[in-house]
Amino acid sequence: MTKKAILIPSFAFILRIVLFNIPTIADTLAARVEVVTPITSFKRLTEGLYLYENSVPPYDNGIFHQAPFLLVLFSALTSLSPLAIPIAYAAVDTFIGYALVGITQMKQRNYANAPKLEVEKAMSPIDPWTVAALYLFNPLTIFSCVSKSTLIFTNLSVVLSVALALKGDAIYSMFWVAVASYLSFYPAMLMPALVLIISNWTPSNNSTLMKQARASTFYFVAWLALFLVSSRILVGSWDYLYSTYGTILCLTDLTPNVGMFWYFFIEMFDQFRNFFLVVFQLHAFIFVAPLCIKIREHPIFVIIVLSGIMSILKSYPSVGDAALFLGLLPVHDELFKYARYGFLVTNLYLYSAALAPIFWHLWIYAGSGNANFFYAITLVYNLGQVLLLIDIVYAVLRRSYDIANPHTIGKEVVHK
Amino acid sequence: MPDSTKRLVIASVWAVVLLGLPLWWKTTAVYRAQLPFSQIDSWAERKACQLSFPSTFVIHLASIADGEPQAHNRPLDFAVIQETITSNVNNRLSSTNARECVEFPLHVNIQNWPITSDMSNLLRHTEPSNSKQVISKYDIFIAPQLPAPTTSKLAHVQLGDDRSIVVTLREWTTSDIEEASSAVIAAIVKGERERVRSIACDSELTERSNLDGARTMKFSPTYQMTFSLMNGNPDSLQVDWDIEAAVNTYLKPFISEVSLVSNFTVDSQIQHYADLAVTPQFMEREKLPSYYYLTPQTLPHFINSAEWNLASTISSYPTINFILYIPAADKTPLRIHDDKGESVLCERQPLRSNAFLIPRWGGIAIKNPPKTASGKLEFSKEDLKPFMEIFVAQLRGLIGIHDLKKTMSSLESSYEISLAPTPQTAVTVIEMDAVVKQRIAENVVNSIATLKSLAQLVMDIPNMVVLDHIRTEVQLSLDSLNQACQALQQEDYLKALQHSIHAIERSEKAFFDPTMVSMLYFPDEHKYAIYMPLFVPVSVPLIMAVIKQLKEYKKEKREQKIKAE
Numbered sequence: 014m015t016k017k018a019i020l021i022p023s024f025a026f027i028l029r030i031v032l033f034n035i036p037t038i039a040d041t042l043a044a045r046v047e048v049v050t051p052i053t054s055f056k057r058l059t060e061g062l063y064l065y066e067n068s069v070p071p072y073d074n075g076i077f078h079q080a081p082f083l084l085v086l087f088s089a090l091t092s093l094s095p096l097a098i099p100i101a102y103a104a105v106d107t108f109i110g111y112a113l114v115g116i117t118q119m120k121q122r123n124y125a126n127a128p129k130l131e132v133e134k135a136m137s138p139i140d141p142w143t144v145a146a147l148y149l150f151n152p153l154t155i156f157s158c159v160s161k162s163t164l165i166f167t168n169l170s171v172v173l174s175v176a177l178a179l180k181g182d183a184i185y186s187m188f189w190v191a192v193a194s195y196l197s198f199y200p201a202m203l204m205p206a207l208v209l210i211i212s213n214w215t216p217s218n219n220s221t222l223m224k225q226a227r228a229s230t231f232y233f234v235a236w237l238a239l240f241l242v243s244s245r246i247l248v249g250s251w252d253y254l255y256s257t258y259g260t261i262l263c264l265t266d267l268t269p270n271v272g273m274f275w276y277f278f279i280e281m282f283d284q285f286r287n288f289f290l291v292v293f294q295l296h297a298f299i300f301v302a303p304l305c306i307k308i309r310e311h312p313i314f315v316i317i318v319l320s321g322i323m324s325i326l327k328s329y330p331s332v333g334d335a336a337l338f339l340g341l342l343p344v345h346d347e348l349f350k351y352a353r354y355g356f357l358v359t360n361l362y363l364y365s366a367a368l369a370p371i372f373w374h375l376w377i378y379a380g381s382g383n384a385n386f387f388y389a390i391t392l393v394y395n396l397g398q399v400l401l402l403i404d405i406v407y408a409v410l411r412r413s414y415d416i417a418n419p420h421t422i423g424k425e426v427v428h429k
Numbered sequence: 430m431p432d433s434t435k436r437l438v439i440a441s442v443w444a445v446v447l448l449g450l451p452l453w454w455k456t457t458a459v460y461r462a463q464l465p466f467s468q469i470d471s472w473a474e475r476k477a478c479q480l481s482f483p484s485t486f487v488i489h490l491a492s493i494a495d496g497e498p499q500a501h502n503r504p505l506d507f508a509v510i511q512e513t514i515t516s517n518v519n520n521r522l523s524s525t526n527a528r529e530c531v532e533f534p535l536h537v538n539i540q541n542w543p544i545t546s547d548m549s550n551l552l553r554h555t556e557p558s559n560s561k562q563v564i565s566k567y568d569i570f571i572a573p574q575l576p577a578p579t580t581s582k583l584a585h586v587q588l589g590d591d592r593s594i595v596v597t598l599r600e601w602t603t604s605d606i607e608e609a610s611s612a613v614i615a616a617i618v619k620g621e622r623e624r625v626r627s628i629a630c631d632s633e634l635t636e637r638s639n640l641d642g643a644r645t646m647k648f649s650p651t652y653q654m655t656f657s658l659m660n661g662n663p664d665s666l667q668v669d670w671d672i673e674a675a676v677n678t679y680l681k682p683f684i685s686e687v688s689l690v691s692n693f694t695v696d697s698q699i700q701h702y703a704d705l706a707v708t709p710q711f712m713e714r715e716k717l718p719s720y721y722y723l724t725p726q727t728l729p730h731f732i733n734s735a736e737w738n739l740a741s742t743i744s745s746y747p748t749i750n751f752i753l754y755i756p757a758a759d760k761t762p763l764r765i766h767d768d769k770g771e772s773v774l775c776e777r778q779p780l781r782s783n784a785f786l787i788p789r790w791g792g793i794a795i796k797n798p799p800k801t802a803s804g805k806l807e808f809s810k811e812d813l814k815p816f817m818e819i820f821v822a823q824l825r826g827l828i829g830i831h832d833l834k835k836t837m838s839s840l841e842s843s844y845e846i847s848l849a850p851t852p853q854t855a856v857t858v859i860e861m862d863a864v865v866k867q868r869i870a871e872n873v874v875n876s877i878a879t880l881k882s883l884a885q886l887v888m889d890i891p892n893m894v895v896l897d898h899i900r901t902e903v904q905l906s907l908d909s910l911n912q913a914c915q916a917l918q919q920e921d922y923l924k925a926l927q928h929s930i931h932a933i934e935r936s937e938k939a940f941f942d943p944t945m946v947s948m949l950y951f952p953d954e955h956k957y958a959i960y961m962p963l964f965v966p967v968s969v970p971l972i973m974a975v976i977k978q979l980k981e982y983k984k985e986k987r988e989q990k991i992k993a994e
């Protein structure tokens with residue numbers, strides 16, 4: 014146990030507990046549209062929880078859109094002590110940091126023998142605790158945690174599934190990715206990449222991959238079915254399916270967020286609403302297969318890119334999604350030397366972070382702006398994320414090319 | 430190896446796109462419930478069901494036990510009389526219009542009416558042919574005029590306040606019986622037949638030219654009636670009225686009688702500083718007090734719609750307004766001039782009632798405050814009585830009640846007519862029957878027109894979504910039309926009225942449904958504008974990639990061939 018291993022998590026934990034105890038910060042964050050969405054809001058969860066504890070069907074109010082397991086979890090937490098919830102949130106976030114440390118260590122060990130560039134052989138890879146610190150002290154992570162957004166449980170599940178996949182544990186990796194899919198639907202797209210990690214794919218073992226894919230799919234479907242059926246037993250009807258996944262897929266709640274959906278579907282002609290819903294939702298999933306095929310040597314990287322795509326293209330994104338994406342990014346530290354847009358992307362993030370609350374205020378409270386102001390800022394924010402994605406995908410492709418063709422390093426490669 | 434990866438990637442993207450195609454088809458499919466177009470058309474062409482407004486007259490011929498009148502003559506042949514009357518009436522009313530879209534079957538029954546010789550008050554003796562009063566089933570009691578006839582007129586016709594008519598003949602002959610009864614029957618049915626025919630058969634254009642149709646409000650199951658007391662200048666005069674008591678006493682009976690056709694909600698208001706929008710002219714008279722007056726040309730502008738807040742937000746029902754206007758002191762007395770006598774200027778006289786009606790809007794009465802009045806003027810229930818009478822008369826016109834007196838006046842040349850005193854309800858049963866028939870005809874015709882326009886709209890816009898509930902409403906409306914028509918043929922006017930109201934309500938519900946707005950649907954060209962921004966950027970790289978791969982594949986093949994050679 015190094016000094017870092019004690020200091021970083023304990024400081025992160027204490028910071029969160031302190032912030033939880035400053036009501037102005039915690040309450041403000043819990044109400045920000047950038048941080049909480051209709052499907053992750055703690056306020057809506059308490060509403061559902063109240064109904065659930067009073068034996069009223071919790072989905073009847075049309076406000077609560079979260080998975081039934083969260084009801085059980087929070088029902089247990091609130092019965093413990095009022096302190097239990099902040100402690101649980103802080104602990105979960107800190108634990109995600111630990112899991113990132115594990116992921117980084119295992120990635121560095123598992124792929125130690127992967128081909129490398131000459132310059133990398135002399136360099137030591139990133140310190141796993143740096144990855145954890147980058148996640149734990151990212152303001153977006155802290156905001157999302159202190160807002161009590163239930164997205165943190167999805168992020169925890171994703172991180173755990175990656176960690177367990179790196180360990181080669183198919184059953185539990187699939188368990189956690191099933192939990193993530195169960196909680197917020199979109200992480201289901203991570204499943205194929207996890208299979209690649211578990212089977213430890215190399216060009217020589219295609220048959221193990223197929224075998225692993227079949228087994229993993231079975232585990233995934235089985236876990237998911239188990240969750241869905243037990244949820245049905247918990248809340249007593251299948252209505253929750255429409256209220257949770259129906260809301261995610263059909264976008265019934267048009268509360269603004271940092272994503273692209275809400276404005277588009279407010280303006281959409283009713284006649285074409287269904288068609289464009291299909292287009293938008295398919296768009297989020299269209300990248301899975303190409304990425305898994307093209308970058309199959311770096312399945313962790315595929316997970317990173319997909320979590321970035323989720324944080325841009327899911328129907329109710331929040332900064333918590335970006336926090337996961339940015340938290341996973343340093344795992345592949347070897348790509349940073351290829352990044353070209355670092356300065357631009359950083360500025361776009363800062364720009365939108367500063368202007369989003371201002372434009373929101375202008376629109377909602379001051380009345381001197383309109384919805385276009387806020388939507389423009391979400392476009393800037395997503396532009397930043399898209400640039401970042403393009404940059405790292407370029408980096409990974411160029412790095413592979415450079416490894417295969419060392420003589421081209423530093424030269425322009427023209428793609429015909 | 431890298432080539433196969435590239436192809437796999439392209440194939441996987443294309444797979445998702447192809448998966449999207451059936452979803453595209455499914456999500457933009459226009460759902461069109463099949464509307465019963467042929468049924469609507471057959472109604473529009475009046476082929477589905479023959480509209481008929483039958484009426485039955487039961488003629489009670491006196492046969493006095495003492496035998497005196499019968500001694501005049503041989504026993505009357507009922508069958509022959511019946512036939513003659515029917516053909517007489519039909520001859521009198523035979524319409525010039527060859528194309529008959531409504532029928533008016535007439536049933537005449539003749540019965541014996543045993544009475545005693547004491548006939549001082551025949552009306553009291555009459556007893557309806559059946560205890561239950563049925564709309565459009567009338568009883569005519571015919572008896573000889575027993576105390577020696579005093580007038581030269583053919584007969585004396587007495588109209589009761591129910592559906593019975595008593596005719597006392599000067600001479601008890603078959604021809605007179607026939608003549609008198611056909612005249613009475615014709616007089617009663619003539620007006621309503623003409624109106625129903627014009628509603629049912631004539632196009633809207635001719636209906637509008639008809640003054641009568643222009644005056645009557647458009648049918649609604651409920652109207653909102655607003656009584657407004659407008660005070661020209663409250664500085665000199667404060668006004669108040671006991672409108673609630675007046676409405677309860679003078680209007681309620683009428684409303685409850687008319688409620689068969691429409692319901693009314695009543696509210697009232699007092700408005701101060703109600704300035705006139707028109708400037709009345711001044712008439713100076715020698716020896717007589719001078720006055721201000723309004724000419725008929727200025728009356729349409731009497732309502733100061735910019736400043737008088739008459740639009741109600743209480744309900745969405747059509748509003749009937751009644752205004753009692755108190756002019757300001759500097760415009761008093763204010764009177765209304767008639768059109769009559771316009772050629773000779775000095776002969777123009779102010780109207781006695783000082784009231785006028787605005788078609789399809791309401792009525793206005795002007796009350797000039799007494800010269801001595803100052804400070805406060807309060808209208809008690811009794812003070813309001815003349816105005817309420819005016820308003821009731823105007824309301825009769827607005828909802829399409831036609832004066833029976835006027836109808837019967839055509840008989841006056843050869844018959845002596847006496848009407849039972851106007852009942853408190855201000856509408857007699859016979860008048861009410863005519864209103865019911867008119868309303869049935871109007872509802873049936875309007876709902877057919879609404880359904881026809883709906884069918885037209887749906888056929889004109891092939892992209893319009895027609896949901897199942899529209900079809901249900903249309904079907905229900907057609908069913909109600911059918912039931913109304915059946916009920917008419919069975920002479921059950923109450924049922925027909927109910928069904929016709931259902932028919933019009935349902936057809937309008939379907940027509941005014943929020944999903945049936947034509948503005949929501951655009952022509953196909955506009956769809957390109959919606960799809961282009963999506964499909965062009967998506968499809969160009971996809972298609973280019975496929976073309977490139979195909980080229981490379983061909984090249985490979987050729988190279989392999991060359992190698993093999």
